[in-house]
Amino acid sequence: FNTFNDLIVTYKVRPTALSPIWNVGAYGLGVVTAAMGKKATMACTEAVEEVIIEHYEAQSKFLKGKDNKLSKLTKKFSKEEKEHLNTAKKYDTGSDFFHNTLKKCVKLISKTAITISEKI
Secondary structure (H helix, E strand, C coil), X not given: CHHHHHHXXXXXXXXXXXXXXXXXXXXXXXXXXXXXXXXXXXXXXXHHHHHHHHHHHHHHHHHCCCCHHHHHHHHHHHHHHHHXXXXXXXXXXXXXXXXXXXXXXXXXHHHHHHHHHHHC
């Protein structure tokens, strides 16, 4: 979080105007899935991490040769997110209909947030 905030200043870019909404949404998603139990919490973590890893890897590939510092940084963050994913997968994240549906919904929400943030 701090690294990206520093990069926003360094590169003189405007953060998405939707950050406050995403912060509330992420907190809410965490609270709701925690209330559903450990399996739902880990299913949510698994879904979010998969989307973030995909996003970081695409960003790293895009930046390679254009900004190698940022390319390496996003690659590093992708590796860290893979560790979080592996931690979630050590737990039973559920393969039943409910947990699979939860994972698909969380992935859709996460991908939508990224897409919208790239525009706004």
